Amino acid sequence: MTVEELALGFEKLLDGKKKVTIISHFNPDGDAVGSSVGLNWFLLERGYSSCIVLPSAAPPFLDFLDPEHSIIYYTEDKKRAKDAVNGCDLIVCLDFNKPGRTEWMSDLLTSAKADKVMIDHHPNAVREGFNIVISDEDASSTCELLFRVLMAFRHTGGRASSLSIKSLSAITAGILTDTNNFNNSVTPYTFNVAAEMLKAGVDFDFLNNMLFKRFSESRMRLMGHLLKESMELDTGTEASCMVLTMEDKKNYGIQDGDSEGFVNLPLMIGNIEISAFFNETEDFIKVSLRSKGRISVNALAKAYFNGGGHERAAGGRLYIPIAQVRDYFRQSLEQFLLNNR
Numbered sequence: 407m408t409v410e411e412l413a414l415g416f417e418k419l420l421d422g423k424k425k426v427t428i429i430s431h432f433n434p435d436g437d438a439v440g441s442s443v444g445l446n447w448f449l450l451e452r453g454y455s456s457c458i459v460l461p462s463a464a465p466p467f468l469d470f471l472d473p474e475h476s477i478i479y480y481t482e483d484k485k486r487a488k489d490a491v492n493g494c495d496l497i498v499c500l501d502f503n504k505p506g507r508t509e510w511m512s513d514l515l516t517s518a519k520a521d522k523v524m525i526d527h528h529p530n531a532v533r534e535g536f537n538i539v540i541s542d543e544d545a546s547s548t549c550e551l552l553f554r555v556l557m558a559f560r561h562t563g564g565r566a567s568s569l570s571i572k573s574l575s576a577i578t579a580g581i582l583t584d585t586n587n588f589n590n591s592v593t594p595y596t597f598n599v600a601a602e603m604l605k606a607g608v609d610f611d612f613l614n615n616m617l618f619k620r621f622s623e624s625r626m627r628l629m630g631h632l633l634k635e636s637m638e639l640d641t642g643t644e645a646s647c648m649v650l651t652m653e654d655k656k657n658y659g660i661q662d663g664d665s666e667g668f669v670n671l672p673l674m675i676g677n678i679e680i681s682a683f684f685n686e687t688e689d690f691i692k693v694s695l696r697s698k699g700r701i702s703v704n705a706l707a708k709a710y711f712n713g714g715g716h717e718r719a720a721g722g723r724l725y726i727p728i729a730q731v732r733d734y735f736r737q738s739l740e741q742f743l744l745n746n747r
């Protein structure tokens with residue numbers, strides 16, 4: 407079935423529902439928050455009692471998408487989160503392909519009695535337990551896919567202007583962050599959507615400033631430190647390896663979300679094809695992998711880093727001492743390149 411046909415099924419399923427709860431993934435990013443907020447406004451404006459539940463906090467730079475602080479974070483208010491998930495008649499899951507991506511909310515989500523819809527752009531969506539799964543790997547972002555879905559609704563008649571600016575802005579924010587400002591995963595349709603957003607009055611200057619130009623001085627200094635002291639390049643495997651330790655974070659006084667985007671920097675170097683970024687936390691090492699396209703970091707993350715994602719952007723976790731990370735990465739990558747020639 408096409409996205410448009412599935413969208414009509416979703417619209418029909420919405421008919422007769424009153425309470426909708428929107429859920430996105432653990433460690434929510436711009437696409438997760440943008441799609442959730444965009445759909446939430448769409449539903450609220452059409453008379454639904456709708457709310458958003460996220461498993462964990464969003465990074466502070468996304469605060470502007472939720473100025474009224476209406477998002478329920480499971481980590482902050484378990485009771486309200488549980489009531490919202492158990493007390494609704496429809497759950498819409500955005501920007502994740504399996505319940506496990508909600509971490510500690512996974513059981514809550516799977517055992518909830520409500521009808522369930524998934525809208526997502528990650529590969530290999532798990533369909534079990536969902537009434538409708540709208541999954542499109544070719545979409546740049548869940549926000550782009552959500553927009554396509556809403557435009558297919560009879561109710562909107564394919565007019566972007568039938569959505570409020572609040573809704574359109576949030577959706578645009580997710581497209582901008584997931585494509586890194588139209589740098590990756592874009593298709594002709596992505597630019598069609600951008601054109602529609604502009605025509606409808608979305609303020610791109612404002613979004614650009616809010617999303618990409620509000621970093622702290624300490625984050626910038628830390629970036630310099632990592633590029634100078636931590637980034638190691640291997641011309642053989644054409645890979646870069648960068649490690650952010652807890653000590654670095656303490657020294658520079660930065661929060662966890664502040665290192666967002668660091669992994670993309672080494673790919674600006676001509677002969678670097680893969681970039682790996684390791685972020686030490688209390689419980690594990692957070693792994694981010696990026697590729698210019700020749701090598702699938704999704705497969706690499708699955709094989710060696712307890713994770714997955716997209717062809718060019720993936721992530722995972724390691725449970726080894728931080729001092730062993732560089733060796734582990736080098737060995738895994740060499741093995742992977744041997745196996746995937």
Ligand SMILES: [Mn+2]
Pocket residue numbers: 437438501527547548584
């Ligand atoms: Mn996404």
